[in-house]
Amino acid sequence: MSFRILFRHAAVAGFAAAALFVGMFPASGQSAQQTASTPPSDKPYTVEDGNKVDPKTYNGYRRYHSICHTCHGPDGLGSSFAPSLVDSLKRISSDQFEGIVAGGVQGNNGGNIRVMPAFASDPNVMDHILDIYSYLKARSDGALGRGRPERLVAAKTN
Amino acid sequence: MKMRLKSVLCASAVGVVALAAGQASANSELLKMQKDPNQWAMQLGNYSGQRYSELNQINKDNVKNLKVAWSFSTGVLRGHEGGPLVIGDMMFVHAPFPNTVFAIDLANGNRIAWKYEPKQDAGVIPVMCCDTVNRGLAYADGMVFLSQADTTLVALDAKTGKLVWTAKNGDPTKGETSTAAPLVIKDKVYVGISGGEFGVRGHVTAYDTKTGKQAWRGYSMGPDSDILVDPEKTTHLGKPVGKDSGTNTWQGDQWKIGGGTTWGWYTYDPELNLIYYGSGNPSTWNPVQRPGDNRWSMTIFARDADTGMAKWVYQMTPHDEWDYDGINEMILADLDVKGKPTKALVHFDRNGFGYTMDRTNGALLVAEKYDPAVNWATHVDMATGRPQVVDKYSTHKQGEDVNTKGVCPAALGSKDQQPSAYSPKSKLFYVPTNHVCMDYEPFKVAYAAGQPYVGATLSMYPAPGGTHLGNFIAWDASEGKIKWSVPEQFSVWSGALATAGDVVFYGTLEGYLKAVDASSGKELFRFKTPSGIIGNVNTYMHGGKQYVAVLSGVGGWAGIGMAAGLQEDTAGLGAVGAYKQLSNYTQLGGVLTVFSLD
Numbered sequence: 001m002s003f004r005i006l007f008r009h010a011a012v013a014g015f016a017a018a019a020l021f022v023g024m025f026p027a028s029g030q031s032a033q034q035t036a037s038t039p040p041s042d043k044p045y046t047v048e049d050g051n052k053v054d055p056k057t058y059n060g061y062r063r064y065h066s067i068c069h070t071c072h073g074p075d076g077l078g079s080s081f082a083p084s085l086v087d088s089l090k091r092i093s094s095d096q097f098e099g100i101v102a103g104g105v106q107g108n109n110g111g112n113i114r115v116m117p118a119f120a121s122d123p124n125v126m127d128h129i130l131d132i133y134s135y136l137k138a139r140s141d142g143a144l145g146r147g148r149p150e151r152l153v154a155a156k157t158n
Numbered sequence: 159m160k161m162r163l164k165s166v167l168c169a170s171a172v173g174v175v176a177l178a179a180g181q182a183s184a185n186s187e188l189l190k191m192q193k194d195p196n197q198w199a200m201q202l203g204n205y206s207g208q209r210y211s212e213l214n215q216i217n218k219d220n221v222k223n224l225k226v227a228w229s230f231s232t233g234v235l236r237g238h239e240g241g242p243l244v245i246g247d248m249m250f251v252h253a254p255f256p257n258t259v260f261a262i263d264l265a266n267g268n269r270i271a272w273k274y275e276p277k278q279d280a281g282v283i284p285v286m287c288c289d290t291v292n293r294g295l296a297y298a299d300g301m302v303f304l305s306q307a308d309t310t311l312v313a314l315d316a317k318t319g320k321l322v323w324t325a326k327n328g329d330p331t332k333g334e335t336s337t338a339a340p341l342v343i344k345d346k347v348y349v350g351i352s353g354g355e356f357g358v359r360g361h362v363t364a365y366d367t368k369t370g371k372q373a374w375r376g377y378s379m380g381p382d383s384d385i386l387v388d389p390e391k392t393t394h395l396g397k398p399v400g401k402d403s404g405t406n407t408w409q410g411d412q413w414k415i416g417g418g419t420t421w422g423w424y425t426y427d428p429e430l431n432l433i434y435y436g437s438g439n440p441s442t443w444n445p446v447q448r449p450g451d452n453r454w455s456m457t458i459f460a461r462d463a464d465t466g467m468a469k470w471v472y473q474m475t476p477h478d479e480w481d482y483d484g485i486n487e488m489i490l491a492d493l494d495v496k497g498k499p500t501k502a503l504v505h506f507d508r509n510g511f512g513y514t515m516d517r518t519n520g521a522l523l524v525a526e527k528y529d530p531a532v533n534w535a536t537h538v539d540m541a542t543g544r545p546q547v548v549d550k551y552s553t554h555k556q557g558e559d560v561n562t563k564g565v566c567p568a569a570l571g572s573k574d575q576q577p578s579a580y581s582p583k584s585k586l587f588y589v590p591t592n593h594v595c596m597d598y599e600p601f602k603v604a605y606a607a608g609q610p611y612v613g614a615t616l617s618m619y620p621a622p623g624g625t626h627l628g629n630f631i632a633w634d635a636s637e638g639k640i641k642w643s644v645p646e647q648f649s650v651w652s653g654a655l656a657t658a659g660d661v662v663f664y665g666t667l668e669g670y671l672k673a674v675d676a677s678s679g680k681e682l683f684r685f686k687t688p689s690g691i692i693g694n695v696n697t698y699m700h701g702g703k704q705y706v707a708v709l710s711g712v713g714g715w716a717g718i719g720m721a722a723g724l725q726e727d728t729a730g731l732g733a734v735g736a737y738k739q740l741s742n743y744t745q746l747g748g749v750l751t752v753f754s755l756d
Contacts, residue, residue: 066615080713123606125609148561
């Protein structure tokens with residue numbers, strides 16, 4: 001591992017150096033890191049025609065399916081070892097969501113140990129946390145179906 | 159050591175001749191054991207990785223009478239890959255995290271002789287990319303070797319389960335984990351590393367079987383001294399690799415987080431004294447961010463088993479743009495390739511090409527698609543060894559933030575790690591395959607140690623025109639042709655077994671153990687085990703009776719899409735509704751099921 005690379009990316013991500021020591025390896029019960037962003041509204045997304053979404057929600061789709069989906073399954077539907085976020089977001093607030101993503105969580109479901117890592121030091125997650133929430137909230141509210149949405153304001157065509 | 163060895167073996171009904179001598183080295187002991195069909199001494203059956211058994215008590219005429227003899231729960235609910243070892247009277251069964259090991263006494267009513275459960279920080283669980291799988295144990299010299307999820311390699315006394323030594327092979331806080339089964343050759347145990355999705359730099363490391371002391375480590379990329387190549391003597395398709403081959407196709411220091419992990423299988427040719435394995439994808443999945451061929455990711459390595467020095471290498475997928483890890487097993491077989499007797503290496507790569515090579519010198523002899531759906535490359539240029547990439551499916555050419563559609567195969571490959579079988583009797587390879595395509599959109603990511611370093615989003619769906627996600631095929635590696643192909647509703651994620659009884663066994667994701675006719679693929683037997691099968695089928699003889707054993711326990715990469723099912727493709731190529739949710743067919747649960755005729 002190169003500390004130079006690590007540091008450069010960390011700096012780009014706008015993290016204080018101290019943040020690197022938070023959640024480098026998942027510790028259970030780590031409290032949420034407050035982000036400087038404005039709190040999301042109850043309905044942070046825009047969905048038109050069933051599958052056209054605002055750029056932030058689209059970015060959330062993309063980031064989710066790069067990292068989160070390896071445990072939480074395609075389209076937030078869960079896997080054989082991690083819960084469906086389409087269900088979870090019906091119960092937890094955006095603040096709780098951010099807290100769990102930043103700090104991680106451990107649980108035990110009928111003998112199946114479940115561990116979610118802390119992403120506080122991961123710029124690929126934390127810099128996009130509101131977008132990821134926006135995407136998952138749209139899925140959870142039933143506003144957005146399965147599969148790849150289209151960008152309402154697309155920089156490039158798909 | 160000798161005493162322990164002797165007592166283990168004396169207890170064995172079949173008796174292992176090498177032991178009585180007392181002076182026998184681990185080398186000759188394992189060399190003999192891997193040829194003894196009564197035992198299943200290593201994960202791939204023998205050093206050649208053929209997963210073939212000479213046993214023929216169960217054959218194509220009577221296999222329909224197969225019944226469950228006994229079963230055993232591992233108590234773990236995650237994905238169960240690999241399979242049990244059978245050494246004399248003792249069966250050794252492993253489980254995914256927490257990596258429990260059981261020694262089951264076959265001569266005493268399958269009583270648990272001992273159980274070992276390591277204490278590992280649960281923090282390793284989410285650092286594993288695709289479930290907490292483990293592909294099994296190795297046995298040698300009276301010891302059982304386990305490579306734990308947290309990369310601790312342990313040697314256990316095979317008789318008592320007591321810890322003999324431990325060695326730390328990696329650091330999970332940097333995303334380094336372990337899923338592969340170790341392999342023992344002579345006085346060394348070899349183990350790889352996982353974490354290609356975390357920017358880990360892959361390596362294979364040899365440890366002394368008696369002390370756990372590191373003997374050598376060969377990285378996949380980096381300076382010549384790290385990757386153990388001789389710039390003049392190590393060859394790539396017959397030509398010396400030259401100086402700095404592990405750094406000069408990378409931009410700057412990117413090789414330091416270059417991936418090329420080594421989580422697959424290792425095979426060995428005792429005459430050539432070469433160990434064979436493949437390296438995985440370069441990190442990140444965004445190809446635009448890492449220009450160059452990214453050597454030696456996606457590469458077949460042939461290394462001297464004693465020194466680790468590479469004799470030859472072959473990079474199958476230079477500058478990967480699709481996550482086509484090259485880690486699948488390298489099967490060693492002596493074949494007539496296009497009429498010429500050849501010491502061959504046969505490899506079914508994730509990228510959809512079946513390769514036949516001369517294992518003595520790394521010459522490329524055959525490279526053909528083993529799934530007709532493969533479209534990302536037209537063919538492999540036999541002079542340069544390079545796949546001829548189709549622009550439309552090049553995620554690099556299409557670029558960052560562009561969704562490249564309809565790429566076949568998907569990232570999980572035309573075949574993943576589930577090992578194939580080879581029957582010297584039928585001269586055919588039996589290959590469990592995926593029949594899945596994908597859309598792939600790369601984008602810029604930042605590296606942070608111990609955090610995912612992926613940089614692409616993808617969606618997967620059935621290959622065009624089909625209603626099934628897998629095939630079980632028979633392959634002629636001399637010609638590079640499919641002999642027969644049996645469609646399967648889901649990807650075939652179980653390792654195959656071929657036997658002298660002209661029967662081939664494999665498991666399915668719904669949980670069926672199936673037996674098919676080795677010459678035609680015709681189904682002869684099926685039984686629904688308690689959970690989906692991603693483990694490998696084994697066979698052994700005990701008390702004069704042939705048994706077939708397989709671990710059930712759905713999970714792994716196959717389990718990620720289990721709850722949801724794959725979506726319909728965005729390119730409109732696949733059949734609508736082709737994928738039915740796997741969760742409608744099976745649920746979690748680690749169980750070993752053992753079959754016999756009566």
